[in-house]
Amino acid sequence: MTTGSHTSLAAKVLYEDKIDAAAHWSLRVRKGTSLKLIDVEGGANVGMLFYNPENMLERYNAPDTLKGQHTFKLTKGNCLYSDMGRIFCSIVDDSVGWHETVCGNTTKKIVEEKWGEKNYQEFRNEWNQNGHNSFLVELAKYGLGKKDMAANLNLFSAVGVDDEGNLQYLENNSKAGDSVTLRFEMDTLVLMHTCPHPLSTATEYPRKPVTYQILQSGEVEDGDFCRNYRDENARGFQNNEIYHLGGACCHD
């Protein structure tokens, strides 16, 4: 059990591991812990999806996340919402400044057209994996399928929009050592892959690993930055509190 305030300054690292480049993984992250992702080499992309392990039909909802906070970009202060009006996690720290959630994933076809095919037979784990298949594999582990694949986050990646709505992939958005920390406000199944962003302009298929840490979170206090970032977020936290009413708190 943590002592509450100041924990963000000295958050205890409970676990640290790496996800290789062009790979995928999934894990349950508990309420009361945070997931810190670190871009090891610069130029990483982390595709991410969230589900409620108690009811897999509750999942990350990009439109609700964007419209609820009147934002197109995601950064510190923003909360990442489910389709049921609850907050999976809050972005409590971010040295990148802009993460996007509207471009989806690379597919086998996109990868082949951009960078050419590298199959497993010849290249083993240095193959050109794609984000779409990565999510299909992780989803299937939990009995989920393509119908369950919602619009995903692309952490560390950014796209700008001009007055006419044209998208532009922002180069060099994330540098070596950049990190983003997600504080989980409910137990969450996290799916992630490290395949390149579908609009990446790299000439070679980018192979960028990430380090992830699971940290002990502090208590969410009344003056919490994310909770007060927008009025909508305060109401989102209220919905989470209703969801957790009467349950065990803070001791697991």
Place this chain on the structure above:
Amino acid sequence: MIKESKLVVSQASFRETVLAGDYFMKVIKKGQTFRILDLEGNQAADTLFYNAADPSERYSAVDTIREQLNVYLTAGTKLISNENNVMLEIVADTCGRHDTLGGACATESNTIRYSLDKKCMHACRDSWMLAIAENEQYGMTKRDITHNINFFMNVPVTKEGGLTFEDGISSPGKYVELKAHMDTIVLLSNCPQLNNPCNAYNPTPVEVIIWD
């Protein structure tokens, strides 16, 4: 992009008025043209599309945005599925811009956007839930309810990365027309939202018109 249609309403094979708060669900055959007419102006039509032969293939907002490298939908936009196939193409549009970032209203998201005591107000997702419950022949469940198009809705993105909800740029008589590239289930909720300007705080009927 404003592009008018040459089709004549009197030659249509199907016409139906959809009241605000109701849904419309029907298969549009490959080659048919489907028009949504904003009868009284500033009315959001929250719409999803599915491959009639296999509804697990469906309209994908992110694939459509990425493939056209633009966040707004208008004449010329190809609506792309989660299998990266063209499902429909917008062939005429007198409104000029439609949204696919904002998603649909749901009772739960209303609690965040407006207040917890608005949780029981009617919302688009409830109309879709009723639609899939009343149309079991399609075999659809909540898993099939994904990110939609908001026809006639204006949600500009700023250079700084903001998202704003502006008064609609639609007006009485404006329409959008789509040609089906495959047999497609259309699932439309005529938005009942009373709390924001997407319907000018006054939800009104739309008309659906189909030509063979």
